[in-house]
Amino acid sequence: MNKHPNLLIVAQSGRLEYEAVIFMASLRAQSPDWTGKVIIAEPQPEGAWSGHETxxxxPCRELLTEMGAQITPFVAHHFGAAYPQGNKIEALALLPTNxxxxxxxxxxxxxxxxxxVAFDFDRPSASMRREGTWPLPPLYGPGYAGIWKSIYDRFGVPFDDTLDAAQPDEHWERYLYFNAGWFFGADPAEFGRRFLDWARALRDDPHDELACQVMEPWLDQAVLPVVVRSFGGGRPGPELAGLDxxxxxxxxxxxxxxxxxxDHAITxxxxxxxxxxxKRVLRDWEPARKLVYQEKGRDKVRPVFxxxxxxxxxxxxxxxxxxxxWWLV
Structure with a gap:
């Protein structure tokens, strides 16, 4: 059995396909001993992506395949163009069960x-590289605690042990909040099913404590901590420090x-x-052509900051x- 977990990213026509090339190229260059599957989920131009070229x-497909990626199509039924972040939720169904x-x-x-990286798949976790973007408690309440606890309570997940006691009450960092830029688990089928069901529930039927909250684009990040905790996970420990x-x-x-x-990341x-x-593929993408290959990123952007x-x-x-x-995207 392969000792490395399956990796999942999502790519489609446009920016994401070029970012996928960077991801794969950097994986092969920086982690040459990685033997796990890399599955690239490709949403199809139907279902919730109907009318969009995806x-x-x-050229990107051939290069990604040459670098060992498995490009796997899927049809998004629940989010799609209306909420592209939902791709990551629906794409989990592509991965091998268990x-x-x-x-x-x-x-x-x-x-x-x-x-x-010493992943412990019995204790899922996710990225802590985030800002206090959600929720935004209204002036007259409920506060952070009331909003977060209402979600945990709705889905029957313990709440109190998710709190960071080192942070003061009603400070956003006291509450478990992830960036969904990376997360992991033991079984993508069950993880994805729970993620999908709970995200749809909050989107389609927000309860009273969410009445004043804007869920887009934060829906995935509002649900992810509760899903992670429901599988016995929490904040990443020092063994995951290499991520981010x-x-x-x-x-x-x-x-x-x-x-x-x-400088290390740029190099x-x-x-x-x-x-x-x-280079032959990436130079067709303006951000890479100008910032990387014409060195404008180092010469023009970096000195400003x-x-x-x-x-x-x-x-x-x-x-x-x-x-x-220089906002080339």
Whole structure:
């Protein structure tokens, strides 16, 4: 039996197919001993994606397959174009039942040996690289505790042991909140079924405590902590420090990579996509052509943020990039 879990990313026509090339190229370059399957879920232009061109282009498809990815089509029935983040929820059904899995957002670069991460699939977890984006408690309540507890209670999941006692009451970090950029579990079938059922329930029938909450685009992140806890999981421990650390980097958009991320992450990405067979495909994508191959990311974008201190909200960074004409996505 393969000792490595199955990896899942989602790709479709446009930006995601090029990010998938970066993901695969960096995985092969930085984690050459990785032997697990890499499944790329490809939504089809039907169902909830009807009317949209979603199929991966031939050049990207050929390159991804050459690098060992298994491109697997699926039809989205519940989210699709109305909520693209739902792809990751529905795509879990593609994975082999009862085989451990790790999901990554496609805008992730592998920067170190992924096989060195000590995943404990009996204790699922997810990325803590997030800001306090959800919920936004209304002035007259309920507060963070009331909103979060209402979701746990609705689905019969313990709540009190998810609290971080080191954080004060009603501070957003006291409550279990993940970025859905990576998460893992033991059985994608059961994990995905629960994720899908509960996400649809909150979307279609929000209870009273959610009346003032905007669920889009935060629906997946509102549900994920409750799903993780329902399987006995929680916050990632030190054994997972390489994720969002020395082993993976969730860069979100290429301009943000050059504005915010480490020299190590940038060097890993640039080295991974340097081979001519990858360059021939990626240079058709404007962000890669200008920021990576024409070196504008290093020469123009990075110097603007070289003196940045503290935790500047990502929204402000995006606005600066747009103002200077470097928001290439």
């Amino acid at each position: 199929r991966i282009s031939d 085989e451990p899995f790790v999901f990554f957002d496609t805008d992730t670069v592998i920067t170190g040996p992924l096989d060195g 650390g020395d082993v993976t980097c969730h860069y979100r958009k290429l301009p943000l990579l050059y504005a915010l991320q480490s 890993a990405l640039e080295a991974a996509v340097a081979p001519n067979k990858i 070289a003196d940045r201190t503290g935790r500047t909200p990502e929204r402000m960074i995006r606005n600066q990039l747009k103002a200077k004409g």
